[in-house]
Amino acid sequence: MDREERRAQVLRHAKRIFARKGYHRTNVADIILRARIARGTFYLYFRNKREIFEVLLDQALRDLSERIRRIRMAADEPSPVDQLRANLGRVLEFVMMERELTDIVLNHAVGFDREIDARILEFYEQIAQKIQRSLDLGVQMGLVRQCDTHTVACCILGGVKEVVGQLSRRRRHDTDAIVEEILNFGLRGVARPELLVEHQPAGEVTGEGERLFHAAH
Amino acid sequence: MDREERRAQVLRHAKRIFARKGYHRTNVADIILRARIARGTFYLYFRNKREIFEVLLDQALRDLSERIRRIRMAADEPSPVDQLRANLGRVLEFVMMERELTDIVLNHAVGFDREIDARILEFYEQIAQKIQRSLDLGVQMGLVRQCDTHTVACCILGGVKEVVGQLSRRRRHDTDAIVEEILNFGLRGVARPELLVEHQPAGEVTGEGERLFHAAH
Amino acid sequence: MDREERRAQVLRHAKRIFARKGYHRTNVADIILRARIARGTFYLYFRNKREIFEVLLDQALRDLSERIRRIRMAADEPSPVDQLRANLGRVLEFVMMERELTDIVLNHAVGFDREIDARILEFYEQIAQKIQRSLDLGVQMGLVRQCDTHTVACCILGGVKEVVGQLSRRRRHDTDAIVEEILNFGLRGVARPELLVEHQPAGEVTGEGERLFHAAH
Amino acid sequence: MDREERRAQVLRHAKRIFARKGYHRTNVADIILRARIARGTFYLYFRNKREIFEVLLDQALRDLSERIRRIRMAADEPSPVDQLRANLGRVLEFVMMERELTDIVLNHAVGFDREIDARILEFYEQIAQKIQRSLDLGVQMGLVRQCDTHTVACCILGGVKEVVGQLSRRRRHDTDAIVEEILNFGLRGVARPELLVEHQPAGEVTGEGERLFHAAH
DNA sequence: GATGAATGAGGATTCATTCAT
């Protein structure tokens, strides 16, 4: 077997175990047992237990980072809302595909080690900043109401994290609806209220979302 | 020294250490060193390392639970929004007072042990349910828009958790403003849009919040 | 409460616990719990855990020693067989009365500590010697057949120990019959054969024992 | 070094130490020091301290059990007395070869742990039963006098145990004579008296044994 | 490269004994 292939195989097994038991309760013994390799072989591919965990973590963080793209306001881009929707969709797609990695990022990598803690914190910090910058832009453009964009960005990030945690735990697959629900909640939370209702008949409830989401066009 | 006093003293020290280093990296040696007691003395007050952690965790969960009260609709109660505000205020007050416990609940108690994991999950689950029930009630009363209240409840819970995490990390104290910010974001996210803007001049932004928050009166 | 009385009370409780769990598995905590005294009080009456055990052991060894009397051949003494019978009877009486002490002497005091091991070994050694001397005397008097009296003495001692162990474990009380049985077995094992059968009709079996036991008169 | 070889080596050292100091006073440190292995290596071969002790105990009990064979009455078998002699010989051979194991079975395994206590008790119980069954058979065949075979079996077992204990402590090697002595004592203790003396001249003492022992032919 | 036996530092827990009140 090719070196990279074997390494990937070990990573695959480790991922499942770390996700299930967390870093501390996972032994090297667990990993080599599942990966069907010898103790020494493990150390041929990874410097130590910590490294294999970091590789997995980095992989997840990098992938997630790529899935969350900056909102662009160019004329040839989709509407900001559509860009948000696409971001959210990609994140949830990752979650559904990589439940184990999600679990690791979300739960098992905190309170672990100064350095790794810091790395995760920084990752979330970056996302929060991306969100905050988008909000600031929205305010400038008259789409987002005046608010403490830092706190609101946290709220949004936290909301997504919590829903993501739920999803990774449950076997639900109706991600599109959930994306819509989060988007709806978040946008209403930040939108300037004038953009939400216009000449709307009392009973009609479902249609409004669509209007909001496309109001920026 | 009185028994309870001594026990509390040990707990106090353990709390700081667990918060800083997490359960696994904290030794009994660390705790007894800080608490200035002998090895055996520790085991006089706690069956084992796990127990002292559980005591701290339970203490936090119980305290937090008490701070989050069910929204009541009786005539002699404050408005629902005021009740929400009070809940949030009490939670943030706890966070500021008990940064270490907050840290433990938020970060260090997950991926630890099936049983403790389950206990924390259940705690959050209960809060999510409280939120969801409030939302359901709001929908019935025509205050909250039609939505997937489960997902939205998750979003709200997650938002609060994230902000709380931020707060426990930083030395900020403007909690009242933050409470207001979260409330504002959350309420707008769920309120029926008609309740948000009524005959409002375009420029006026700040006044609208107040109206919303007291709309239920 | 009087000092000696209290000491005796603690000893009584310790005896039961040592018998049931042995020295090593018995904690000072067990003893003070049962005796309803404080930790420090224990050390007021006994230097340490070992001492209380030794007191019990010595008590048992001394009592037993007194119950096993040297066989005397004076004209005004009962027959040697009756003296043996009386010895055995007294030993079994002790066993039935002091099951716990018996248990301690028999089982829980070996492999414990060089010194205590030696003391017990010496005790048994002394009894074996008493038996051996009696046998030697019997040989001289023409009652006992030629044999390796040391080995035979061991056999006899061991036989009694084993039966005693059985008795202390079970709730049987027919000690007299057992005394007779042991005596019968042992005497036949050592008696000169001529003394066992004399002009005896083939079928008669039960009577012979009596003749043997009183043959020395 | 081969796995089994290494394991055996550790067992060999542990055997000596357990025999000398007993279970409780023996540390794992003692064992690994003697066996010249690292702490962890010990736990590679044995789950814990208790297990290595049990392995040794079981080994002894199994070996001993195999050395004590049921007395068979078939025409092509040696005489019952010869079978007894062979059994005794094999037991004493074991004792001389495996003094340490003998010591463990005899002394260091009692009052240790409910389960192990029970196992040893059961072992002796089984031997006692074997003896008792042989006695019952002897009674049926008219070789053994009427008696409480249970008690007598205990006497015989105890006698052997005591002699065995003596042997394992001392450096004697004249086992054949001792076997003969025990046999002689035991057989006389149980034999029907008519079988012991027949037309025997007064002075002749040594010959009688032979006759008895071969009477069953 | 692959193996897995060996290592030993590290950490949790117990319990006999002391001593201030």
Place this chain on the structure above:
DNA sequence: CATGAATGAATCCTCATTCAT
């Protein structure tokens, strides 16, 4: 005398990592 909180040495066991084959 009596108490029981405090002590800390002793001991078992785990597990990440190394290294000779």
